[in-house]
Amino acid sequence: xxxxxxxxxxxxxxxxxxxxxxxxxxxxxxxxxxxxxxxxxxxxxxxxxxxxxxxxxxxxxxxxxxxxxxxxxxxxxxxxxxxxxxxxxxxxxxxxxxxxxxxxxxxxxxxxxxxxxxxxxxxxxxxxxxxxxxxxxxxxxxxxxxxxxxxxxxxxxxxxxxxxxxxxxxxxxxxxxxxxxxxxxxxxxxxxxxxxxxxxxxxxxxxxxxxxxxxxxxxxxxxxxxxxxxxxxxxxxxxxxxxxxxxxxxxxxxxxx
Numbered sequence: 642x643x644x645x646x647x648x649x650x651x652x653x654x655x656x657x658x659x660x661x662x663x664x665x666x667x668x669x670x671x672x673x674x675x676x677x678x679x680x681x682x683x684x685x686x687x688x689x690x691x692x693x694x695x696x697x698x699x700x701x702x703x704x705x706x707x708x709x710x711x712x713x714x715x716x717x718x719x720x721x722x723x724x725x726x727x728x729x730x731x732x733x734x735x736x737x738x739x740x741x742x743x744x745x746x747x748x749x750x751x752x753x754x755x756x757x758x759x760x761x762x763x764x765x766x767x768x769x770x771x772x773x774x775x776x777x778x779x780x781x782x783x784x785x786x787x788x789x790x791x792x793x794x795x796x797x798x799x800x801x802x803x804x805x806x807x808x809x810x811x812x813x814x815x816x817x818x819x820x821x822x823x824x825x826x827x828x829x830x831x832x833x834x835x836x837x838x839x840x841x842x843x844x845x846x847x848x849x850x851x852x853x854x855x856x857x858x859x860x861x862x863x864x865x866x867x868x869x870x871x872x873x874x875x876x877x878x879x880x881x882x883x884x885x886x887x888x889x890x891x892x893x894x895x896x897x898x
Contacts, residue, residue, distance in 0.1 A: 642654075642674050642675040642702075642703035642705075642725075642726065642777065642864070643703070643775075643777065645674050645863070646802075646844055646863060646864075649863075650863070651858045651862065651863045651864070651865055652674035652675055652703075652863060652864050652865070653673060653674050653675075653854070653865055653866075653867050654673050654674060654675040654676060654677055654702075654705070654864065654865065654866045654867065655668045655669075655671065655673045655675075655676045655677070655702075655866070655867070655868060655869070655870070655873075656676075656677050656679060656848070656866050656868065656869035656870065657676060657677065657678050657679060657683060657685075657693060657869070657870050658679050658682065658683030658684055658685070658869055658870060658871050659683070659684060659685070659870045659871060659874075660683070660684055660685035660686075660689040660693075661689075661693070662689075662692040662693050662695065662696040663696070664870050665678070665692075665693035665694075665696040665697055666696035666697075666699055666700070668697075668870060669696060669697040669698075669699060669700030669702050670699065670700045671700075671702075673700075673702045674702060674703065675702050675703040675704070675705050675726065675864075676697050676700070676702045676703075676704060676705065677705040677706065677707055677726075677728060677866065678690045678693050678694060678697070678704070678705070678706045678707070678724075679706075679707045679869075680706060680707060680708055680709050680715065680719070681707050681708065681709045681710075681730050682707075683707075687715065687718055687719070687722075690706060690719065690722065691722035691723070691759070694706070694722050694723040694724060695723065697723075698723060703725050703726060703777075704723055704724050704725055704726075705724060705725065705726035705727070705728060705777070705779075706719040706722075706724040706726070706727055706728070707727075707728035707729075707730065708727060708728070708729060708730070709730070710729075710730065710731075711729045711730070711731070711732060711737055711740055711741055711744070712744075713743075713744040713752065713753075716729070716741075716744040716745060716753075717744065717753055717754055720745065720753065720760065720772075720776060721756060721758040721759065721760055721761075722758070722759055722760065723759060723760045724776075725775060725776055725777065726776065726777035726778075726779055726801075727741070727744075727745055727776065727777070727778060727779060728779045728781060728804050729741040729778075729779065729780045729781060730781045730783070730806070731781060731783065731784065731787075731809075732780035732781055732782065732787060732794060733784055733786045733787045733790060734786075734787075734790055734793065734794070735790065735793035735794055735796075735797060737780070737794075738780050738793075738794045738797040738800055739797050741778055741780050741800075742778050742797060742798070742799035742800060745776050745778045745799075746772075746773050746776075746778075746799060747769065747772060747773055750773050750799065751773070751799075755769065777801045777802060778799055778800055778801050778802075779800075779801060779802045779803065779804050779846060779864075780794060780800060780803055780804070781803070781804045781805070781806050782794065782803045782804070782805055782810075782834055783804075783805060783806030783807075783808075783809040783810045783813075784809060784810060784813045785810070785813040785814055785830070786813070788810075788830050788833055788834065791833065791834065791837045792837060792840075792841070795837050795838065795840075795841035795843050796841055800843055801843070801844060802843060802844035802845070802846050802863075802864050803834070803838065803843060803844075803845060803846060804846040804847065804848070804864065805831070805834060805845070805846065805847040805848065805862075806848055807819060807820050807821070807827075807847065807848060807849070808848075810827070810830060811824075811827060814826045814827060814830060820849065820850075820853060822853070822856075831860070835860060835861045835862070838861070839861065844863045844864055845861055845862045845863060845864070846862060846863070846864030846865065846866075847862050847864070847865060847866070848866045849865060849866060849867065850867065850868060850872065850893070851867050851868055851893075852893055852894070854867045876893070879891070
């Protein structure tokens with residue numbers, strides 16, 4: 642993921658919400674640049690996540706975790722289990738962004754606790770030396786309040802990327818959940834986020850679907866989740882059943898669900 646960013650290229654990711662190390666391994670062996678384990682809205686918890694992180698490490702994708710909240714305990718445990726990026730939901734202020742960075746960094750840059758857990762033993766002595774620059778801190782900008790505080794959030798040292806949750810952003814703008822391209826308020830918020838990221842040299846990320854991926858890349862997003870395990874499974878099964886019945890697969894919309 643970081644290699645893609647350093648080259649000025651988009652990093653494309655998969656998203657995991659099913660509590661299964663086997664499905665995590667299948668996704669990780671695809672050619673994604675990162676794979677994110679979703680503890681916030683996925684049907685899993687930390688007890689599932691660390692097994693899934695082990696499976697992701699069998700592939701070449703960067704393991705990422707979306708934690709359930711901006712809280713040091715789960716962030717630290719996710720990093721100890723092998724996450725190389727942390728997506729933090731509902732970051733609305735500079736103080737909340739500063740806290741997210743603190744929780745992801747060892748002293749003197751942060752307050753992360755050190756322990757000789759799985760990731761340290763796996764990576765050896767180099768892990769501690771490189772962790773503060775290797776781990777990606779990715780606050781979510783997904784509310785109207787966050788957009789209004791955008792420059793304060795993006796100017797926090799240690800924020801590597803931000804991640805747009807289009808559903809929550811849409812809801813706070815008075816729109817239906819999901820992608821709302823063409824709605825003036827949604828388009829204006831997305832444009833403001835992209836302009837801010839470019840101004841502060843922060844990677845812009847977003848949750849989307851394959852049909853919108855090229856549009857998002859053209860807009861300037863460099864961390865783009867193109868599908869999730871649940872969406873991909875439902876789509877594939879629907880397509881297979883339609884073919885079995887002698888029907889053509891449907892043309893997909895931009896729905897993420």
